[in-house]
């Protein structure tokens with residue numbers, strides 16, 4: 589469908605520069621490599637190649653979620669798409685899911701969650717700062733429009749999570765171990781807990797709290813590394829630059845251990861110490 593006035597679009601050039609704008613009949617995209625009047629875009633199809641006033645080619649699209657997330661205004665660190673993608677699958681977030689997200693920040697994770705759960709699901713976003721909630725609400729509205737599947741509230745997740753029987757609790761707060769008990773109350777049996785933390789010290793403290801709580805099991809921590817490749821003529825190699833570090837993801841499942849039954853984990857063989865002849869399933 590052709591672009592109309594008032595639509596959100598992204599201009600992308602060959603140097604991976606991107607420009608997020610709303611189309612206006614009088615507006616124009618201004619870059620170091622010349623300008624393009626919005627009037628040249630309105631009425632054209634997404635993907636159209638345009639030439640700036642200085643002769644450079646660029647393309648215009650409706651922004652994908654990744655385009656929007658990486659170009660939207662930020663007031664905090666955000667969870668990057670590589671980590672969000674993993675969170676969505678490992679927390680099994682799907683249409684109809686009910687999710688609590690602690691630490692709304694700029695709303696990057698919330699965008700992906702609200703879109704994924706769809707109109708039959710619901711996302712409760714908590715933050716201790718009203719300015720963050722207002723800021724995130726603007727980003728969410730800008731990309732998703734008005735949705736009926738999202739509630740943003742001023743609340744401290746260390747103190748209280750009111751929702752019950754939710755499918756997952758996903759946290760991006762500085763001390764997620766302080767929210768473990770509240771998360772256990774909120775989750776349905778078998779539900780998934782995920783926390784994103786920038787340092788391994790935080791992942792360590794969180795792991796200890798999850799293992800110590802008796803309400804969580806199968807605790808694991810991962811780091812997602814993505815390496816882009818440069819492929820041009822005979823030059824085929826990894827890019828010189830990559831996103832070196834964002835954070836760690838600690839994931840656990842809500843469990844029910846009958847009263848008096850002690851965890852046997854300490855007695856079991858550490859799978860890491862077993863010599864493998866073929867990759868274990870968790871590396872496939």
Ligand SMILES: C[S@@+](CC[C@H](N)C(=O)[O-])C[C@H]1O[C@@H](n2cnc3c(N)ncnc32)[C@H](O)[C@@H]1O
Pocket residue numbers: 664665666667690691692693694695696697698714715716717720743744745746760761762
């Ligand atoms: C790094 S930002 C979250 C970024 C967000 N995940 C995103 O992708 O845009 C962390 C947020 O957690 C909030 N926060 C810190 N402690 C909190 C708590 N105890 N309960 C709820 N929110 C908290 C901060 O105000 C901040 O907005």
